Amino acid sequence: MGNPEENIVLDPSDPVELTRQLCNIPSVSGDEKRIADAIEALLRGAQHLSVYRDGDTLVARTELGRAKRVIIAGHIDTVPINENLPVRDIVELASLGSASVSAESGEGEAMIWGRGTVDMKAGAAVQLSLALELSAPAVDVTWVWYDHEEVASELNGLGRTLRGRPELFEGDFAILCEPSNGAIEGGCNGTLRARVSMLGKRAHSARSWMGVNAIHRAGDLLQRLAAYEARTVLVDGLEYREGLNAVRVSGGVAGNVIPDRVDIDVNYRFAPNQSADEAVQFVREFFADADEVEIVDLADGARPGLDAPFALGFVRAVGSEPRAKVGWTDVARFSALGIPAVNFGPGDPSLAHADDERVPIAQIEQAASSLRRWLTSAEA
DSSP states (O other), rough: OOOOSSOOOOTTHHHHHHHHHHSSOOBTTTHHHHHHHHHHHHHHTTTTTTEEEEETEEEEOSSSSOOEEEEEEEEEHHHHHHHHSSEEEEEOOOTTTTOOOOTTOOOOOEEETTTTTIIIIIIHHHHHHHHHOOOOOOSEEEEESSOOOOOOOGGHHHHHHHHHHHHGOOOOOOEEOOTTTTEEEEEEEEEEEEEEEOOOOOEEEGGGGSSOOOOHTTTTHHHHHHHHOOOOEEETTEEEEEEEEEEEEEOOOOTEEESSEEEEEEEEEEESSSSSSHHHHHHHHHHSSSSSSEEEEOOOOOOOOSHHHHHHHHHHHHHHHHHOOOOOTTTHHHHHTOOOOOEEESSSSGTTTTOOOOEEEEHHHHHHHHHHHHTTTTOO
């Protein structure tokens, strides 16, 4: 995949080819410098853009004096690679789902397969191609590519740059180019991660009555989790499905020791009509019989914001019915600033993080076409 020291030259003229190029630069969270350097090299050559860099986050702004400003953002990191780079072109046969034949066969749907194609370098490629192409859009645009999205929220490059340079993010509307199958997805669920612990007392397993088995004590708690029926919540006309799940269990000392502790990592995805504080209260009450409940990570959701005039114009330009975003995305950061924000990008979000990530080439082209049409039209 190339020498880490070599200079990478990207071709922004075609968002499809640019997707292949960006994906083939490994950028697992914490290792985004090479891809940020390559993107920055292109942006610095565009006379219509003012470019700022914070770590491996890049902000490029037009300064045309337009009456309105749009923020279009996306992250450049991925989850770990698992023998799915370099990318390759495939053709997916509708009758076989994930099966593929050679790209030359002409049958089925043409796709790019590999890590980052869906989450979210196709969206980042659409951004970069249009940022360089559109020197005089109908609105001023703030383009953002940021690091550390796939890890804990306190490391997030967008959040870091928002805190350090808030004046760069003044705007009337924001679009996050996260995968949405080329449709508009409004808002997002909030997310909370908690470590729920049960304690016991160590003893030799030959004298188990002298100890208290922490793993056994967690049984009722896990059964309650398994029986929990998550809510579907209607927020501003869109349905958000919640989730409360154990995602990791750790405990045990040795094969002949009664364990004195078990930790259960829990992820709660909550609808955007609920605040982060309310989500914390719900989790603490749900696990009231636990010995310890530690909130490890917490991020607010975002209401759809589709009643804003800018958002309505974008919906008309895209021409598809909006739906709710189930996963958490950084639209929540813009929502917290009072900026209406939506998700819009190529790729099936259900394939994000999958080892067989693949994005339809037609969706990349359509996303670029829709954004171009809107950014250069009276609707914007």
